[in-house]
Amino acid sequence: MKIAIVTETFLPSTDGVVTRLTASIRYLMKEGHDVRVIAPDLGVYEFEGAKIDGVPARTLPFYRSKQFALPNSVVRKLLKAYDPDIVHVVNPAILGLSGVYYAEKLGYPMVASYHTNVATYLDYYHLSIFKGLIWWYFRKLHNKAALNLATSQTVQKELTKRGFHHVHVWQRGVDTDMFTPDKYDAEMRDRLSDGHPEKKLLLFVGRLAPEKEIEKIKSVLEESDEFVLAIVGDGPHRLALEKHFSGTNTFFTGYMHGEQLAKAYASSDVFVFPSTTETLGLVIMEAMASGLPLVAAKSGPTCEQVEDNYNGLLYDPENPADFTATVRQFEDETLRRRLAQSAHKEVSEMGWEGQSEQLLHFYQEVAGLEGNNEKAKLT
Structure with missing residues (x-):
C-alpha cells in the first residue's frame, strides 16, 4: 500500500503529533507498506526508509519559534508523482490546506486527523472573536475527508457536535521501552x-x-x-x-x-x-x-x-x-x-503497535482494501 502523509509538523520538531507519526510510520514500514511524508522543509529528508518531501518553510509573525509551510502547488506535483493509495492529512490548517485540496482534486481517498484545539487557544491570545471562523475553516477542511480521527473520546464528541463528519477515536500509545x-x-x-x-x-x-x-x-x-x-x-x-x-x-x-x-x-x-x-x-x-x-x-x-x-x-x-x-x-x-x-x-504494556495497527485498518477501509491484506501491502 502506498501511503502519503501531509503534515504541518515533522522531524526534527518533537511534539506529540510527530511522536505519534514516527511511531506509526515505523510500524507501517515494518509491515511492508510504502510511506511518503510531505512536510515543511526543515532539513530532514528520510525517516527509517520513508522519504520526506520538504515544502519551503518560514516563520510566521504570530509564532516566531517555529517554521511553517504555506499552501503550495508543489503538493499537487508530489502527490501526482507518488500516486498514493491513501492520503492522510495531519492537523490540516496551512500546508494541510494544499493536502486536502489536491487530494480531493486528484481523486485520492483521504483521512484527516485532528490534534490541536486551535479555537480554544485563541482565548489565550485575545483573539476569541475569531473562534467561530476557525471552527468553520477546520470543519470545511475535515469534511473533505472520508474519515476523521480524534485523539480522545471528548474531542470526538466535540467535533461531532460541531458538524465534523465520520469522526473516530485514534487510540493512545506510548513508547514503554523508552519511558520506564x-x-x-x-x-x-x-x-x-x-x-x-x-x-x-x-x-x-x-x-x-x-x-x-x-x-x-x-x-x-x-x-x-x-x-x-x-x-x-x-x-x-x-x-x-x-x-x-x-x-x-x-x-x-x-x-x-x-x-x-x-x-x-x-x-x-x-x-x-x-x-x-x-x-x-x-x-x-x-x-x-x-x-x-x-x-x-x-x-x-x-x-x-x-x-x-x-x-x-x-x-x-x-x-x-x-x-x-x-x-x-x-x-x-x-x-x-x-x-x-x-x-x-x-x-506499562501499552506500546505503540495497537494504535498503529488501528491506523492501518482505517487506511485500508478508506482505500477500499479492507479484508485484503495481501493487496493492501502491495507497493
Missing part, C-alpha cells in the same frame, strides 16, 4: 533540581506557550519549600516564563529528547500538567510509563487518562487555589509512591 522508571539517573536529578535532589521534584514537559497555563505552578513553590520545579521544553512563551518564575527554585532545560528526556521523567517525583486545552496530552502517558503520578486539570481528555487518587490527582480549574492545594498533597510520600505505582501499571 529504570531510566532514573542521579546526575539528571541533581541537574533538574538545581542541586537540591533531596526536595520533591516537580516536572513539566511540553511546548512553552500561554495556553499551557504553566504560570499556575509558581504558587506551589511560593507556599511550600518542599518542592523544586524543572521545565523541559521551549516555545514562544519561554522568556515570559523565565521572568515569571524568577526567584523561585525553577530550572529551565530547553528541549530534551530520547534518552535524556526519558531520564528526566524517571528522575523526577511528580508530573504537573496545568493545561485545560489538550486533545490528548502524550506527555501524560510518557510520565505514567516513567512511574510518575500526575497533577492535571479536570478536563475531558485528561480524565480519560488520569483517575483521581488512583494514578494521579485532578484539580478543579475553576477554583484558583485548588491547583496548589492538590500538588501539595504530594508532600505525603506514601501517597506519592502509591499513585506512582498505579500510574506505571496503567500503561
Whole structure:
C-alpha cells in the first residue's frame, strides 16, 4: 500500500503529533507498506526508509519559534508523482490546506486527523472573536475527508457536535521501552533540581506557550519549600516564563529528547500538567510509563487518562487555589509512591503497535482494501 502523509509538523520538531507519526510510520514500514511524508522543509529528508518531501518553510509573525509551510502547488506535483493509495492529512490548517485540496482534486481517498484545539487557544491570545471562523475553516477542511480521527473520546464528541463528519477515536500509545522508571539517573536529578535532589521534584514537559497555563505552578513553590520545579521544553512563551518564575527554585532545560528526556521523567517525583486545552496530552502517558503520578486539570481528555487518587490527582480549574492545594498533597510520600505505582501499571504494556495497527485498518477501509491484506501491502 502506498501511503502519503501531509503534515504541518515533522522531524526534527518533537511534539506529540510527530511522536505519534514516527511511531506509526515505523510500524507501517515494518509491515511492508510504502510511506511518503510531505512536510515543511526543515532539513530532514528520510525517516527509517520513508522519504520526506520538504515544502519551503518560514516563520510566521504570530509564532516566531517555529517554521511553517504555506499552501503550495508543489503538493499537487508530489502527490501526482507518488500516486498514493491513501492520503492522510495531519492537523490540516496551512500546508494541510494544499493536502486536502489536491487530494480531493486528484481523486485520492483521504483521512484527516485532528490534534490541536486551535479555537480554544485563541482565548489565550485575545483573539476569541475569531473562534467561530476557525471552527468553520477546520470543519470545511475535515469534511473533505472520508474519515476523521480524534485523539480522545471528548474531542470526538466535540467535533461531532460541531458538524465534523465520520469522526473516530485514534487510540493512545506510548513508547514503554523508552519511558520506564529504570531510566532514573542521579546526575539528571541533581541537574533538574538545581542541586537540591533531596526536595520533591516537580516536572513539566511540553511546548512553552500561554495556553499551557504553566504560570499556575509558581504558587506551589511560593507556599511550600518542599518542592523544586524543572521545565523541559521551549516555545514562544519561554522568556515570559523565565521572568515569571524568577526567584523561585525553577530550572529551565530547553528541549530534551530520547534518552535524556526519558531520564528526566524517571528522575523526577511528580508530573504537573496545568493545561485545560489538550486533545490528548502524550506527555501524560510518557510520565505514567516513567512511574510518575500526575497533577492535571479536570478536563475531558485528561480524565480519560488520569483517575483521581488512583494514578494521579485532578484539580478543579475553576477554583484558583485548588491547583496548589492538590500538588501539595504530594508532600505525603506514601501517597506519592502509591499513585506512582498505579500510574506505571496503567500503561506499562501499552506500546505503540495497537494504535498503529488501528491506523492501518482505517487506511485500508478508506482505500477500499479492507479484508485484503495481501493487496493492501502491495507497493
